Amino acid sequence: MTTVIETRGLKKNYRMGTVTVHALRGINLSVETGEFVSIMGASGSGKSTLMNMLGCLDTPSEGEYLLDGENVNNLTRNQYADIRNQKVGFVFQGFNLLAKTTALENVELPLFYDRSNRVPHTRQAAMDALERVGLADRVHHEPNQMSGGEQQRVAIARALVNNPAIILADEPTGNLDSHTSVEILALFQELNEQGITVVLVTHEPDLALYTRRVIQMSDGRIVGDKSVESRLIAREVLPTLPTLENGENGEVQS
Amino acid sequence: MKWQNIFKAAFQSILKNRMRSLLTSLGIIIGVGAVIVMVGIGQGSQYRIKKEIDALGANMLIIFPSHSRMGGVSRGAGSYNRFTLADTRKLQKESSLTAGISAIVGSGGQIIGGDSNWNSRIYGVDPSYLEIRAWSLKSGTFFTERDVRAKAKVTVIGQTVKENLFPDSNPVGERIRINNTPFTVIGVLAEKGQDPRGMDQDDVVLAPSTTVLYRLKGGRYISYMMASAISTKDIGAAQEELTQLLRDAHKIKPGEDNDFIIRNQAEITEAAASAAHILTLLLGSIAAVSLLVGGIGIMNIMLVSVTERTREIGIRLAVGARESDILVHFLTEAVVLSLIGGIIGISIAYGVGAILNHFTDLTAMIQPQIVMMAFGVSGAVGIFFGFYPAKKAARLNPIDALRHE
Numbered sequence: 313m314t315t316v317i318e319t320r321g322l323k324k325n326y327r328m329g330t331v332t333v334h335a336l337r338g339i340n341l342s343v344e345t346g347e348f349v350s351i352m353g354a355s356g357s358g359k360s361t362l363m364n365m366l367g368c369l370d371t372p373s374e375g376e377y378l379l380d381g382e383n384v385n386n387l388t389r390n391q392y393a394d395i396r397n398q399k400v401g402f403v404f405q406g407f408n409l410l411a412k413t414t415a416l417e418n419v420e421l422p423l424f425y426d427r428s429n430r431v432p433h434t435r436q437a438a439m440d441a442l443e444r445v446g447l448a449d450r451v452h453h454e455p456n457q458m459s460g461g462e463q464q465r466v467a468i469a470r471a472l473v474n475n476p477a478i479i480l481a482d483e484p485t486g487n488l489d490s491h492t493s494v495e496i497l498a499l500f501q502e503l504n505e506q507g508i509t510v511v512l513v514t515h516e517p518d519l520a521l522y523t524r525r526v527i528q529m530s531d532g533r534i535v536g537d538k539s540v541e542s543r544l545i546a547r548e549v550l551p552t553l554p555t556l557e558n559g560e561n562g563e564v565q566s
Numbered sequence: 567m568k569w570q571n572i573f574k575a576a577f578q579s580i581l582k583n584r585m586r587s588l589l590t591s592l593g594i595i596i597g598v599g600a601v602i603v604m605v606g607i608g609q610g611s612q613y614r615i616k617k618e619i620d621a622l623g624a625n626m627l628i629i630f631p632s633h634s635r636m637g638g639v640s641r642g643a644g645s646y647n648r649f650t651l652a653d654t655r656k657l658q659k660e661s662s663l664t665a666g667i668s669a670i671v672g673s674g675g676q677i678i679g680g681d682s683n684w685n686s687r688i689y690g691v692d693p694s695y696l697e698i699r700a701w702s703l704k705s706g707t708f709f710t711e712r713d714v715r716a717k718a719k720v721t722v723i724g725q726t727v728k729e730n731l732f733p734d735s736n737p738v739g740e741r742i743r744i745n746n747t748p749f750t751v752i753g754v755l756a757e758k759g760q761d762p763r764g765m766d767q768d769d770v771v772l773a774p775s776t777t778v779l780y781r782l783k784g785g786r787y788i789s790y791m792m793a794s795a796i797s798t799k800d801i802g803a804a805q806e807e808l809t810q811l812l813r814d815a816h817k818i819k820p821g822e823d824n825d826f827i828i829r830n831q832a833e834i835t836e837a838a839a840s841a842a843h844i845l846t847l848l849l850g851s852i853a854a855v856s857l858l859v860g861g862i863g864i865m866n867i868m869l870v871s872v873t874e875r876t877r878e879i880g881i882r883l884a885v886g887a888r889e890s891d892i893l894v895h896f897l898t899e900a901v902v903l904s905l906i907g908g909i910i911g912i913s914i915a916y917g918v919g920a921i922l923n924h925f926t927d928l929t930a931m932i933q934p935q936i937v938m939m940a941f942g943v944s945g946a947v948g949i950f951f952g953f954y955p956a957k958k959a960a961r962l963n964p965i966d967a968l969r970h971e
Contacts, residue, residue, distance in 0.1 A: 367884075369968075393888040396883075396885065421881075421885050423571075425891055
């Protein structure tokens with residue numbers, strides 16, 4: 313077991329006019345290879361901010377962060393871009409797929425920007441990733457022709473395609489109904505079985521039960537960190553769930 | 567480094583968003599097309615107005631013999647040092663600032679032709695006379711240098727002469743007699759109407775200068791000369807040049823007065839110069855306003871279209887695009903759209919120009935340098951405003967770009 317994520321005293325302050333908001337007040341966290349971690353907490357507890365730091369989408373104000381054994385503090389913008397490209401697969405609540413672009417082309421996008429040549433930059437690599445998320449038959453569909461669940465699977469395939477050290481998912485089921493949410497968790501569980509490290513942010517305690525370890529956050533601090541004792545297996549739960557009226561679409565209409 | 571991938575991504579973006587690409591190019595198309603057509607119409611009008619002013623004889627110089635003075639004492643009419651054909655030939659050979667010089671040998675006489683006769687002015691001139699006067703032929707041809715050398719008995723008659731001698735038939739090829747010398751009519755002048763002094767300019771018979779001098783009039787002196795400067799702005803210089811050449815020809819020592827006078831059409835020239843000046847100013851403002859309006863249009867469309875794509879830039883940054891990748895991507899898009907828009911705009915401008923020239927009274931003259939300028943300025947504006955907002959967006963944290971609505 314090696315350590316994928318290690319943070320020491322990670323802090324993030326935002327200045328809003330004259331007031332300074334302390335979004336993170338010193339996070340010490342370590343995640344080992346092969347773990348499936350969920351980060352729980354109320355809105356404003358800093359879990360998304362932490363996730364953005366871990367995904368190198370944003371930089372901390374203070375503290376140290378080691379990702380996959382590398383110190384990733386005070387890098388250049390290009391170095392951060394390459395880390396986002398090669399080390400991290402990020403899954404967003406709102407999918408963030410390119411519109412009018414097929415599933416396959418969306419998944420190919422990280423390959424476009426890869427400068428490491430660790431993975432073959434081929435259409436086949438993107439096809440394989442889509443196959444892993446169960447969308448082999450939807451590769452030429454555009455986002456507006458797909459359900460929310462399918463769109464999130466495309467986003468997960470995009471996160472997988474560059475063979476990252478870790479997958480970070482920020483409320484990946486926030487826009488999905490409960491049935492589809494469990495389907496997505498089944499996918500994460502499957503990927504985790506294959507050895508992929510996953511960190512997931514959620515505010516639904518039910519969903520955290522599908523992970524192996526739950527970290528509780530409040531007010532910018534970690535207030536709880538424990539293993540899940542009786543882990544739920546999504547594959548087993550799914551048949552027992554009722555199909556919802558809007559289950560066809562899979563996306564919660566807001 | 568995967569430049570070809572980034573170019574590919576840029577082309578994909580253009581093709582996938584046909585409507586957006588079309589609208590973006592439309593800015594450039596209209597910008598380029600409008601500027602070229604507006605300036606083309608301006609230049610066409612300028613050209614036509616200049617041509618019409620030139621047709622009044624703005625470039626014309628008239629060279630008269632004059633009496634000479636010696637130490638302030640006029641030596642009177644007897645001292646006239648009149649022009650010969652040799653003077654004309656020397657000027658024709660040595661002048662570089664004139665488009666044509668013609669000897670004028672004035673005579674008069676009774677003209678018999680057809681079934682009647684008519685009394686008119688007869689001018690012996692050189693072949694460049696038509697061009698100097700900006701006159702044209704209605705039918706037939708004008709005489710040539712060869713006719714001048716051969717003292718050929720050929721003549722070109724004005725409308726009034728034609729009306730009186732050959733009211734109902736084409737006189738070209740007919741024979742007429744001038745003071746009992748037989749001539750062949752080879753051409754008829756186009757109607758000119760009255761000159762500013764009320765003289766009928768169509769009541770005229772033209773023949774080669776040598777023919778009139780040696781066969782009709784006799785003697786060795788011509789009446790005067792006419793010349794045209796190569797352009798309106800060269801009139802002064804041409805006048806200087808002719809003065810110097812004639813002083814040499816007449817062996818006038820420095821300090822002695824000229825024995826000739828050169829007159830120009832100063833009023834017409836001034837009018838032409840001021841019209842040209844105003845037209846140039848007008849043209850400049852048309853070009854400037856068109857470029858400004860076109861440029862603002864392109865700027866707006868580019869700003870809106872690229873700012874709208876901040877989220878897309880955020881997605882690209884989030885999956886690992888470097889700032890430079892985004893810049894090359896958007897720069898490629900802007901250059902490609904500007905090029906396509908520019909080429910379509912130029913084609914449309916040429917099409918509109920052709921339609922205007924063919925179906926309306928407007929003349930559009932499209933000059934390559936205006937095309938280049940319109941294309942250059944629109945392209946630069948398009949590329950800058952396609953690039954600048956993208957550069958701003960690419961500098962954001964990915965997370966801020968993603969949150970952009």
